[in-house]
Amino acid sequence: MNGPVNGSGALSPARLRPRDLARLASIGIRTRKLRAGLSALGIAIGVAAIVAVLGLSASSEAGLLAEISKLGTNLLTVTNGQTLFGQTAELPKAAPGMIGRIGPVTDVQYTGAVNNANAYKSPLINSINTNAISVDASSLGLPADVGTTVAQGTYLNAATQNEPVCALGAAAAQRLGIDRVFPGERIWVGGMWFYVTGILKPALLTPEIDSSVLIGFPAAEKYLAFDGHPSEVYVRTENSQVNAVYNVLASTANPESPNEVDVSQPSQALVAQAEAKAALNSLFLGLGAVSLLVGAVGVANIMVISVLERRSEIGLRRALGATKGHVRVQFMAEAVLLSVIGGAIGVAAGAISTAVYASAKGWQVDVPPLAWGGGFGAAILIGVIAGLMPALRAARMSPTEALWSI
Amino acid sequence: MSPLARLPWAPPPPATPAPSEPEALAPDAIASPSSAVIELFDVTKTYFVQPPVEALRGVSMAVHQGELVGVVGPSGSGKTTLLHLMGTLDRPTSGTVWVTGYDIAKLSDRELSALRAGRVGFVFQQFFLAEHQTVLDNVADGLLYAGATLAERRQAAEEALSRVGLADRLGVRPTQISGGQRQRVAIARALVGRPAIVLADEPTGNLDQATGQSILDLFVELNSEGTTIIVITHDVAIASRMRRVVRFLDGLILDDSASGGAGPRLAGAEIGPTVDGAEEAAGRSGGALSPGDGPDGPDGPEARA
Numbered sequence A: 001m002n003g004p005v006n007g008s009g010a011l012s013p014a015r016l017r018p019r020d021l022a023r024l025a026s027i028g029i030r031t032r033k034l035r036a037g038l039s040a041l042g043i044a045i046g047v048a049a050i051v052a053v054l055g056l057s058a059s060s061e062a063g064l065l066a067e068i069s070k071l072g073t074n075l076l077t078v079t080n081g082q083t084l085f086g087q088t089a090e091l092p093k094a095a096p097g098m099i100g101r102i103g104p105v106t107d108v109q110y111t112g113a114v115n116n117a118n119a120y121k122s123p124l125i126n127s128i129n130t131n132a133i134s135v136d137a138s139s140l141g142l143p144a145d146v147g148t149t150v151a152q153g154t155y156l157n158a159a160t161q162n163e164p165v166c167a168l169g170a171a172a173a174q175r176l177g178i179d180r181v182f183p184g185e186r187i188w189v190g191g192m193w194f195y196v197t198g199i200l201k202p203a204l205l206t207p208e209i210d211s212s213v214l215i216g217f218p219a220a221e222k223y224l225a226f227d228g229h230p231s232e233v234y235v236r237t238e239n240s241q242v243n244a245v246y247n248v249l250a251s252t253a254n255p256e257s258p259n260e261v262d263v264s265q266p267s268q269a270l271v272a273q274a275e276a277k278a279a280l281n282s283l284f285l286g287l288g289a290v291s292l293l294v295g296a297v298g299v300a301n302i303m304v305i306s307v308l309e310r311r312s313e314i315g316l317r318r319a320l321g322a323t324k325g326h327v328r329v330q331f332m333a334e335a336v337l338l339s340v341i342g343g344a345i346g347v348a349a350g351a352i353s354t355a356v357y358a359s360a361k362g363w364q365v366d367v368p369p370l371a372w373g374g375g376f377g378a379a380i381l382i383g384v385i386a387g388l389m390p391a392l393r394a395a396r397m398s399p400t401e402a403l404w405s406i
Numbered sequence B: 001m002s003p004l005a006r007l008p009w010a011p012p013p014p015a016t017p018a019p020s021e022p023e024a025l026a027p028d029a030i031a032s033p034s035s036a037v038i039e040l041f042d043v044t045k046t047y048f049v050q051p052p053v054e055a056l057r058g059v060s061m062a063v064h065q066g067e068l069v070g071v072v073g074p075s076g077s078g079k080t081t082l083l084h085l086m087g088t089l090d091r092p093t094s095g096t097v098w099v100t101g102y103d104i105a106k107l108s109d110r111e112l113s114a115l116r117a118g119r120v121g122f123v124f125q126q127f128f129l130a131e132h133q134t135v136l137d138n139v140a141d142g143l144l145y146a147g148a149t150l151a152e153r154r155q156a157a158e159e160a161l162s163r164v165g166l167a168d169r170l171g172v173r174p175t176q177i178s179g180g181q182r183q184r185v186a187i188a189r190a191l192v193g194r195p196a197i198v199l200a201d202e203p204t205g206n207l208d209q210a211t212g213q214s215i216l217d218l219f220v221e222l223n224s225e226g227t228t229i230i231v232i233t234h235d236v237a238i239a240s241r242m243r244r245v246v247r248f249l250d251g252l253i254l255d256d257s258a259s260g261g262a263g264p265r266l267a268g269a270e271i272g273p274t275v276d277g278a279e280e281a282a283g284r285s286g287g288a289l290s291p292g293d294g295p296d297g298p299d300g301p302e303a304r305a
């Protein structure tokens, strides 16, 4: 024959072509579809869980951040803090005016807590049932400054701020059982009737306003013995100067004791909150990881069985000239293929469920690369780990042993 | 040498018991000066199980290019073990095995694999065909580990299938053809790389008498075209069709019809007496397989143990 009878030259095994390796890797899957499908399903569920959790939290965070940036990140609040002795400090009456003189400040509004007054639907309500509604004096441009508007009626104006007239924060209105403003509607505040002029929409950045009954400063002083000190100042600044203003706010608001003033940026608190919510997802991520692990055990199990069942195939391949490496890479590739199929299905399922849920919520759909890349990468890694032991066993099998067993 | 260098598969050269020239040999792989394709020197094989089994107990023989050799013997006499050694699927416990000029003791597992991929074709009793792929692709897989592309493999497979008379069944699955045809497919797979040796272990064991005969006819025909073939069989009737018959008993060569030409080690007379004793001790052969029986006198009771 054309092959030399006597040994000459080096004997070196051929490398498998990628296409041939792909054909080999798919044998187990093509010949045992149900079994392969079930073990891929385990991987798919784990990957889908991880992708959906990451995708949903990214989407909800994106949704929240979009809303926050719509409301503006240039709102700063100045609050009366505490004195050295732990009592509630007071902001000077002149604080809003002085803050307004800071260059980059574009708007200053403020409220003052009317501590000795509570609001009720009627005088018949037991005074204990305050419903956690506070009564605050308010400057006239407050809603626009904090990024909300009236839902019903009008806000306080130059005329009504002197009268027993109030506007309701969104939550306060709800707790008082008022959802519409009609002429003559009134509530019982600090022992007298106040007419309701409007209801505000929720103020996402400044939720304390939601639970307030807001009246004019002059009216508060006149009817409710309010001392006129602001307790909270809402400051809008030029976008580029937020930090600069932040740094001087305390000393401007209360030059004598700036340490009795708290300054904060509400949007930042919300961002932190959004991130904390994302961190809570680590629990669900852990669950996803556990199901991935179970899926990996499933793949390893299937591969071990496959190697045992296919002894004679292994023996035949060795007889046809396959090296140990050829056998090893075949089973390794099969395990990886199996879990990559599971991973692909899982990524698709996770992304689709994220898209469906996020668009139902009106969020922007965001499946971060970390989610699908991580899910896919995890699937490949699992295939390698799950396939390693079975592949090594297959390769270790001696050809005669493999052929002997029938 | 690259297996691809031998593509495309040219028609086989005429059957000449080629006195091959040992050209360009690697220094440590130089064969004995003989022209044998396979040569065994005092080979033993012990399986270290409890208790240890001495499957081969000192076998020396040579197979030359173009030969058609039948290896017969009762069950457990070591035939399959011998075939595995000749096919480099296993290594001897002691002694030397030369295959196509290589001392297999000097080759690594990878090198042995490469040697099998290019130079040895196997035919098994159980066919070992993959049911999920066509006859053509089953045969093409005979070249999978020799480095050929799929197109080259399929072309060679088509030629090999036409050599075994199955040119018209390329696209069918192994499940759709008869046992005899399946074995032809397996033979085509062994031939597809034009190996220097074809080793067949009980190729007719799963077939009826007539089909077995036709498979045997195929081997005779392939051999007349130049392929070196070694056929293991229980069946003395089948063995009688071989040009040369080597009879085994209890891990030893009982006799070799070519013993005149193959060297003094192979003389059956040398081992005859011991074999008798061993056979009686083992007590497993149904009928007496006496040393005097030649290949032309098939041993009736022995044929199907």
Ligand SMILES: Nc1ncnc2c1ncn2[C@@H]1O[C@H](COP(=O)(O)OP(=O)(O)OP(=O)(O)O)[C@@H](O)[C@H]1O
Pocket (backbone or CB within 6 Å): A400, A401, A404, B047, B048, B049, B053, B054, B055, B073, B074, B075, B076, B077, B078, B079, B080, B081, B082, B234
């Ligand atoms: N892998 C193995 N481990 C242990 N013992 C083995 C192994 N392979 C073969 N044997 C033993 O070696 C002896 C020779 O076996 P072998 O398969 O070579 O015989 P054989 O002539 O091919 O028999 P048969 O005609 O039944 O196929 C037997 O006793 C067998 O049990």
Ligand SMILES: [Mg+2]
Pocket (backbone or CB within 6 Å): B079, B080, B081, B201
């Ligand atoms: Mg056998």
